[in-house]
Amino acid sequence: MSYISKPRIDHPGLKQNALGLTRRDYEGGMSTLCAGCGHDSVTAALVQACWELAIPPERVAKLSGIGCSSKTPAYFVSGAHGLNSVHGRMPSVATGAAAANRDLHCIGISGDGDSLSIGMGQFCHAMRRNLDLLYLIENNGVYGLTKGQFSASADRGTKAKKGEVNQQPPIDPVLTALAAGATFIARSFSGDKAQLVPLMKAGLRHRGFALIDVLSPCVTFNDHEDSTKSYAFTRQYYHPAVNMDFVPPAEEIRTAYDEGEAMEVRLHDGSELVLRKTDEAYDPGNRANAFQYIRQHLDQGEFLTGLLYVDPESREMHDLNQTVERPLASLAPDSLCPGSSALPDILARYR
Amino acid sequence: MSYISKPRIDHPGLKQNALGLTRRDYEGGMSTLCAGCGHDSVTAALVQACWELAIPPERVAKLSGIGCSSKTPAYFVSGAHGLNSVHGRMPSVATGAAAANRDLHCIGISGDGDSLSIGMGQFCHAMRRNLDLLYLIENNGVYGLTKGQFSASADRGTKAKKGEVNQQPPIDPVLTALAAGATFIARSFSGDKAQLVPLMKAGLRHRGFALIDVLSPCVTFNDHEDSTKSYAFTRQYYHPAVNMDFVPPAEEIRTAYDEGEAMEVRLHDGSELVLRKTDEAYDPGNRANAFQYIRQHLDQGEFLTGLLYVDPESREMHDLNQTVERPLASLAPDSLCPGSSALPDILARYR
Amino acid sequence: MKSIFRMGVPVVGKNFFPSNIQGLPTWYEIRVSGEKHLARRDGVDVMVAMNAQTYAEDLACVVPGGVLIYDSTWPRSGELDRDDVQVLGIPLSAMCNEAFDGVRARILMKNVAYVGALAALLDLDLAVIRQLLEETFASKPALVEANLKAIHMGHDYASTHFACPLTARVEAAEDTAGHIMIDGNTAAALGCLYAGATVGAWYPITPSTSLMDAFRSFCSRHRVDEASGQRNYCVVQAEDELAAIGMVLGASWAGARAFTATSGPGISLMSEFLGFGYFTELPAVLFNVQRVGPSTGLPTRTQQADILSCAYASHGDTRHVLLFPANPGECFEHAVAAFDLAERLQTPVIVMSDLDIGMNDWMCPEFEWDDDRHFDRGKVLGPAELDRIEEWGRYRDVDGDGIPWRTLPGQDVRGAYFTRGSGHDEFARYTENGDVYRELMQRLDAKWKTAAGLVPGAEIDEHAGAAAGLVTVGSCADAALEARELLAGESMPMDYCRIRAFPFGEDIRGFLERHEVCYVLEQNRDGQLKSLIVNEFGIDPARLRSVLIYDGLPVSAGSVASGIRAWTKNEVPA
Amino acid sequence: MKSIFRMGVPVVGKNFFPSNIQGLPTWYEIRVSGEKHLARRDGVDVMVAMNAQTYAEDLACVVPGGVLIYDSTWPRSGELDRDDVQVLGIPLSAMCNEAFDGVRARILMKNVAYVGALAALLDLDLAVIRQLLEETFASKPALVEANLKAIHMGHDYASTHFACPLTARVEAAEDTAGHIMIDGNTAAALGCLYAGATVGAWYPITPSTSLMDAFRSFCSRHRVDEASGQRNYCVVQAEDELAAIGMVLGASWAGARAFTATSGPGISLMSEFLGFGYFTELPAVLFNVQRVGPSTGLPTRTQQADILSCAYASHGDTRHVLLFPANPGECFEHAVAAFDLAERLQTPVIVMSDLDIGMNDWMCPEFEWDDDRHFDRGKVLGPAELDRIEEWGRYRDVDGDGIPWRTLPGQDVRGAYFTRGSGHDEFARYTENGDVYRELMQRLDAKWKTAAGLVPGAEIDEHAGAAAGLVTVGSCADAALEARELLAGESMPMDYCRIRAFPFGEDIRGFLERHEVCYVLEQNRDGQLKSLIVNEFGIDPARLRSVLIYDGLPVSAGSVASGIRAWTKNEVPA
Numbered sequence A, B: 001m002s003y004i005s006k007p008r009i010d011h012p013g014l015k016q017n018a019l020g021l022t023r024r025d026y027e028g029g030m031s032t033l034c035a036g037c038g039h040d041s042v043t044a045a046l047v048q049a050c051w052e053l054a055i056p057p058e059r060v061a062k063l064s065g066i067g068c069s070s071k072t073p074a075y076f077v078s079g080a081h082g083l084n085s086v087h088g089r090m091p092s093v094a095t096g097a098a099a100a101n102r103d104l105h106c107i108g109i110s111g112d113g114d115s116l117s118i119g120m121g122q123f124c125h126a127m128r129r130n131l132d133l134l135y136l137i138e139n140n141g142v143y144g145l146t147k148g149q150f151s152a153s154a155d156r157g158t159k160a161k162k163g164e165v166n167q168q169p170p171i172d173p174v175l176t177a178l179a180a181g182a183t184f185i186a187r188s189f190s191g192d193k194a195q196l197v198p199l200m201k202a203g204l205r206h207r208g209f210a211l212i213d214v215l216s217p218c219v220t221f222n223d224h225e226d227s228t229k230s231y232a233f234t235r236q237y238y239h240p241a242v243n244m245d246f247v248p249p250a251e252e253i254r255t256a257y258d259e260g261e262a263m264e265v266r267l268h269d270g271s272e273l274v275l276r277k278t279d280e281a282y283d284p285g286n287r288a289n290a291f292q293y294i295r296q297h298l299d300q301g302e303f304l305t306g307l308l309y310v311d312p313e314s315r316e317m318h319d320l321n322q323t324v325e326r327p328l329a330s331l332a333p334d335s336l337c338p339g340s341s342a343l344p345d346i347l348a349r350y351r
Numbered sequence C, D: 001m002k003s004i005f006r007m008g009v010p011v012v013g014k015n016f017f018p019s020n021i022q023g024l025p026t027w028y029e030i031r032v033s034g035e036k037h038l039a040r041r042d043g044v045d046v047m048v049a050m051n052a053q054t055y056a057e058d059l060a061c062v063v064p065g066g067v068l069i070y071d072s073t074w075p076r077s078g079e080l081d082r083d084d085v086q087v088l089g090i091p092l093s094a095m096c097n098e099a100f101d102g103v104r105a106r107i108l109m110k111n112v113a114y115v116g117a118l119a120a121l122l123d124l125d126l127a128v129i130r131q132l133l134e135e136t137f138a139s140k141p142a143l144v145e146a147n148l149k150a151i152h153m154g155h156d157y158a159s160t161h162f163a164c165p166l167t168a169r170v171e172a173a174e175d176t177a178g179h180i181m182i183d184g185n186t187a188a189a190l191g192c193l194y195a196g197a198t199v200g201a202w203y204p205i206t207p208s209t210s211l212m213d214a215f216r217s218f219c220s221r222h223r224v225d226e227a228s229g230q231r232n233y234c235v236v237q238a239e240d241e242l243a244a245i246g247m248v249l250g251a252s253w254a255g256a257r258a259f260t261a262t263s264g265p266g267i268s269l270m271s272e273f274l275g276f277g278y279f280t281e282l283p284a285v286l287f288n289v290q291r292v293g294p295s296t297g298l299p300t301r302t303q304q305a306d307i308l309s310c311a312y313a314s315h316g317d318t319r320h321v322l323l324f325p326a327n328p329g330e331c332f333e334h335a336v337a338a339f340d341l342a343e344r345l346q347t348p349v350i351v352m353s354d355l356d357i358g359m360n361d362w363m364c365p366e367f368e369w370d371d372d373r374h375f376d377r378g379k380v381l382g383p384a385e386l387d388r389i390e391e392w393g394r395y396r397d398v399d400g401d402g403i404p405w406r407t408l409p410g411q412d413v414r415g416a417y418f419t420r421g422s423g424h425d426e427f428a429r430y431t432e433n434g435d436v437y438r439e440l441m442q443r444l445d446a447k448w449k450t451a452a453g454l455v456p457g458a459e460i461d462e463h464a465g466a467a468a469g470l471v472t473v474g475s476c477a478d479a480a481l482e483a484r485e486l487l488a489g490e491s492m493p494m495d496y497c498r499i500r501a502f503p504f505g506e507d508i509r510g511f512l513e514r515h516e517v518c519y520v521l522e523q524n525r526d527g528q529l530k531s532l533i534v535n536e537f538g539i540d541p542a543r544l545r546s547v548l549i550y551d552g553l554p555v556s557a558g559s560v561a562s563g564i565r566a567w568t569k570n571e572v573p574a
């Protein structure tokens, strides 16, 4: 059984982006996930976001762990290198890739099991390093690939398909990210492409670690009535706290916002994020405040979505390391070697 | 070089606890840590706390990972079993021990490297499981045993002895614990035995996971001027948010507190914790609030100490599992075996 | 398949499924054997082509004279015909679309209708099928009816359109009396239940997941106090495999019988802790349900390629006790034995199952249980024993078998000691003394020799006169035995030795010494079992000839026989 | 020690320290050798007993006719005397307490005063010592004075009270010209610098930590642009070893030369990822500075016991390329070679150093560098090459050496492929096909054979006529060579073969075939190198005789010789 590649039909009339590429150029192999799986909607949003930003496909690096969610990289931008690593360890591989080539747009895709169970340590430490990475969790509250065990994000009281009730409190990626120091933190829903695409674009443009926790229901194992991660439940308790528009560098902000309503955040590349809060009390620039607000809403059974925290001034891994501008991977080893002339001086210390 | 056991001299006049044991009975081997190491003060406080609570020494189980801090179990309650596991994995071993024998008083001792670097995943998941464990982090901001590298709790801008400056934000165990769902969260300082001993007693009596993050300076690698984990720095920015008295079940609360000032928390075994907040605004019963308050103070360079959060009603691992009262380890396997009589019925399903 | 089994006919089923949840083809292979052969065959007599995608591949697998059944609703290309195969088309989709509502129901019922057609062609007993359906859907009688409807639909179509039954029909027999159909993971879980295991910690991974699932389900029926609802067990879903083995070691240290179940990647992650268990001498039971490696490999295919990595798991000089069940019956037996051995030897014991044994249903004799069976808790000192002992040292070899006495936490201050993965002396005190270290390592070696005498012996079948031996392990057994019959027919008689445990006992050494040449059959590329034999016995590897089959499918007798024949051909100088 | 070296006399120093930060005894052993022997000796000629605690042990180590120096400030018990040893007391504490202020200074200066006394007794050149002090404390001249004061104090006391110099004095010579004193970790770090490594990821662990420290320090001097302060490298302190190797693989995948340094426990934790690297064919360089296992073991002692766990790390059929440096010079060389091999072979390469090599200062010839040296980046296709290729498959063996061509991210859409640890075909597409899987595994095996021809050959020294061979590895070299001299003197001539890499080349096979019997000297209990030799070559283990020394101390020639003698004695029937 080999991998099934999607038949490619070029319509001459398809819309082109700044690079002259169509949406097709950002697609990948045909999905082998279950029909209706939330993950496939995330894939579609990613295709859209990369296309809209006109990222050269070969400059994308797609990384993942293991899980249904971790198969996503096979389904978008087939012109980019992809890497399915081992379970829970994508953050470290992404760190290495980003360290080696700072010109890559690294996109890491993970699941709730992959990130919050086996991968919890690496997930937290990647955030702490603030490497330049768009990190998506396709969060369905279960281990899809191993057939429906609760993951660490399963809510207390949620029922498995087999009837078992989860007793433990969930690990919430957004709260975890606030504690661990991530500099761009968002939550969204696979069913809300209108919200998801601008978030992805903003995350790709954010210089540093950008987390988007995407609620992405598992139709096969966690879409029943007693699940708190089903489509129905998610739609019901979904509450956008911040609406966001992404405005690319060249463009002007065209929509008119009411005075005081909109808050503009300028990213390193000149893009602007226009945030419109649904609640005055919320401050997406304040970590302490964000935690409190989100946690309180969770206690009330509501989960807030949108860009929940952002620090546009943060310095990413290479800034902190003062790495050269050129990708390290592009420096030829012989150009880095100090050569025979330097050796006597070096060895003098050991005489 | 063998292990050096402390010369034992029994003074007949030594004070005895309810079991007729003296403090000596709660001591351990002689410390091989550097003179002045904060960890040794933590050991002393542990001896005191166990003695005051009159825990039968053999009922204590001492567990740790690897590091200078993880050597602590060798230095107290020599009548208890101890286990030095592998680096960063004590939480899982403690989970197994607690699962097997719920009558043990498990005390886990770790370092900031052991818990927040390599052990981050296990640390978070043990909290999530809310197993009955007193968990101490002897936090010095460095890897002591491997000679002074920054750990994940090193503060941004802190200088290593060799001059290197840490650029990454710290992982704060208290904020992490608030996010991960721990049910008893405290911070203290190895130099403040008056605060530490009651916290340890309360933690031992709390039914569930009790974290105490103890700032415990490393005199050899992290006690210099430019360190934010030195004795001097810690003393200066140390700010008790909540003062606590521990009142054992049998005793009455004897001190008179001003109206409104004190807040009483009743634990499962009938002990009372009397909390006196230094700031009205602070609510140690509210996770969202606690995070905000602590985080804001950290931003101001102040670290709050005392019992910062407690949920006395939480259900611990065995409550959630509905385990029998008797320790599983005390049930003889043959008493658990369904025997030949049950077999035909079981096998009928496979016919 | 179960219906064939109920008819008293030996049967074996192998499920081939891809590593995803839906969408890619799955197939299921059944072997029915009057001669009771239960290995995989090399060709297929009756093939049901469920997927248009794989039609060509499916057709190619059918043996000459065989039968292929397909869904004739959709046209198939004429190129794909074979003269030597009887191709029967049944318009199943069309029939089901007519008879049932809803996409899901239609797809499901199509598969059921196939079974009906098969029943007609193979002459299966419809009453047996009805009874099975009733048992399966006891709580949902509506489903029984729907299924039966589909069955009859297929049955009727086949009966009317083709000459039924085929020559390759299934005759009722009595060969399965006293037997059950069970998979190895369920059997192993039952063994854990019977062994009195109380703590299970694991992280889900194919193909081991169903082991802990089954354990939980057995416990929920046999280990819950009816009145109070209290549980005599605690199963913890760990955050990963490092945590799972840590929990097992912690629980064992505290005195419970504890275990985990995993597969290759989990073993790799557990290796640091395995060395800790070896060096600190803590019991632990692990089930490694092997799948195809390296790395993620083929997670839904079978292999025996973790032999070396388990035997020597962890850095430093370490060695671990391994048990090799060959079928679900031995999964049950070895599970129980593993706990006894782990406690007796105070060391981790790994039960080396595989996907074929663990996840496929096997026909095996009903399990038996002797109520007088003695549980071996090993050398544990309680307060009463400590009263009688003058000076106890946790790591002292007082009995000369390399096994020291241990104590459990929670009991007595005199039993207190410190468990550590660093250097320690006989009294468990920290030391860096080189002589003490060397003595400790030598005692562990002495314990290893003791272990060789305690583990299950090999299954040996020797006929005086055979110059060659066939040595194998685990799920290769059935194919090996069948190949041996084949080769005996070609005047190549062979003695047989199936290894059941590592360290290897003297019985195995004897077998190897008695045979000039031994063929070592195993499912991996590198001849791992052979390496282990050479390393442990120091015998000349030239006398061992590897037969290696490692494409991820259960071994067939034909491939074993040709592997052996290839060696003998090479012997003859060209 | 360094002063002896500067005087031109071959010297070797071994530091024995405990695994804690302060408080337990540390000792330091120096061997001075006119014949240039640099292995550890079995006894001590001149012993400085620094700790009252270990006085008795120290005394016992001195050879008859030797000298023991101790601090006579405190009385020692008369029982502890030996007639055959000259015991010299110097009241160092008393003297230092008088001369210096402050507890710390007094303790430090006591040790310095010992050096002064030794200088007098061994006739060391005070001018050389002064120069060394000035270099060490260049920025703190006050310390130079204080140290010199202490040196003179000890020197004067010894000169006045004892007959100086002793017979065992050190004479200036010219034997160290063109040599340096360096430890293996520093040398390996220098190799990484010269190899053009740009990404280092590691987690601290004794005894490997100083390797990455040294790399960072070299980089800070040679890889920072002076004007901008920008760095041509990125060193990441990982959260653990799993992350460290993940980062290395990620960076290698993206095209950088990346490495990590660790020790046994780290290797265990890395084993899942090592299998991933093997199966997906990603380069990676690892330094395993071995310490005593299993588990935490003796973290400050040396051993060679990770050979098997590194060779076969990870589940499934895996094998990894190992390099075995014997001294810091080879650490430098092998570090450079490791990057070339990893990229050429597209697989992880582990440099197997140990604590003795890594952390002790060794005297070795000055390193050399040939500016014409060619860096081997292996088979990488860029856009220009892709222009010329019709159909490229990431895992296609187009050259017949088992090594396919790879591409790097960030360059060209035509080079895009998907790296996965699961089954894949020649075009990197997912597959569960058993035949494709088997072909992939066979190609990896072919690549392994290619590797055997590329790795550094063995150091072989053969004199026609010797029937026995001495096979060894790594830091055993010096003791092996010295033992060989000893045994040659006893009419037991032996040929010598020091293995420098795994897979083993034909040179090693030839050596083994030419010798009836080979002694295999290694520092572990289980004869791991021997196992590897037997497994890879299939030779009869009866021809290999293990000499195993594994108490954690560097091997001495005497123990090697007696290990070999023990075998020959057993040969003679009793």
Ligand SMILES: Cc1ncc(C[n+]2csc(CCOP(=O)(O)OP(=O)(O)O)c2C)c(N)n1
Residues within 6 Å of the ligand: A066, A067, A068, A069, A070, A087, A110, A111, A112, A113, A114, A115, A138, A140, A142, A143, A144, A145, A146, A151, A218, C203, C204, C205, C206, C241, C265, C266, C269
């Ligand atoms: C080391 C290891 N342990 C376990 C597994 C088995 N496994 C594969 S995916 C998975 C969980 C996936 O869950 P999640 O990340 O939530 O992804 P989903 O399938 O739900 O999208 C597990 C446990 C594995 N591949 N490797």
Ligand SMILES: Cc1ncc(C[n+]2csc(CCOP(=O)(O)OP(=O)(O)O)c2C)c(N)n1
Residues within 6 Å of the ligand: B066, B067, B068, B069, B070, B087, B110, B111, B112, B113, B114, B115, B138, B140, B142, B143, B144, B145, B146, B151, B218, D203, D204, D205, D206, D241, D265, D266, D269
């Ligand atoms: C797997 C593994 N990696 C690395 C080490 C080396 N190591 C021992 S202790 C330690 C860090 C200890 O730091 P911390 O937990 O903060 O304890 P401290 O010594 O500061 O009290 C490290 C990295 C190890 N023992 N095992």
Ligand code: SF4
Residues within 6 Å of the ligand: A032, A033, A034, A036, A037, A038, A039, A068, A069, A140, A144, A145, A217, A218, A219, A220, A221, C021, C022
């Ligand atoms: S099992 Fe669930 S997560 Fe996996 S592909 Fe199906 S719907 Fe998606």
Ligand code: SF4
Residues within 6 Å of the ligand: B032, B033, B034, B036, B037, B038, B039, B068, B069, B140, B144, B145, B217, B218, B219, B220, B221, D021, D022
């Ligand atoms: S090195 Fe630091 S942490 Fe370790 S014992 Fe010394 S003072 Fe304590």
Ligand SMILES: [Mg+2]
Residues within 6 Å of the ligand: A067, A069, A111, A112, A113, A138, A139, A140, A141, A142, A143, A144, A151
């Ligand atoms: Mg999931």
Ligand SMILES: [Mg+2]
Residues within 6 Å of the ligand: B067, B069, B111, B112, B113, B138, B139, B140, B141, B142, B143, B144, B151
């Ligand atoms: Mg620390």
